Amino acid sequence: MAKRRIFNRIKAVLAEKGKTNIWLAEKVDVNKTTVSKWCTNSTQPTMESLFDIADALNVDVRDLLVSNK
Template sequence: MNRIKEVLTEKGIKQTWLAERIGKSYNMVNSYAQNRQQPRLEVLMDIAVALDIDVKELLVSNKKS
């Protein structure tokens, strides 16, 4: 699971902007944001760079607090 949709909402950024920025189609970014498909690690890094955040902020922890 990822937090791409939540981070985009928090930053007020549209999926179309992110798609252009990382060189992916809108449909692919939408699949990532809806958690229908998970990006490869390289793509996750590209997303983090584009959003100027730590890549860890895009992931949902598998550990309970």
């Protein structure tokens, strides 16, 4: 079975900030299931959503992504 790649760090940043999926869902006006899928990397947020997430968490958008280097 192929290993699922991790593209974002949303779950890690939420934990670092002491925030929950439900809190983020309310802040960026999406369903909590959507946030859960982002946190498990089963789906990825749009670029617009990624910037909204960064704003809500008060982090640089690059902090939400896994580096390819």
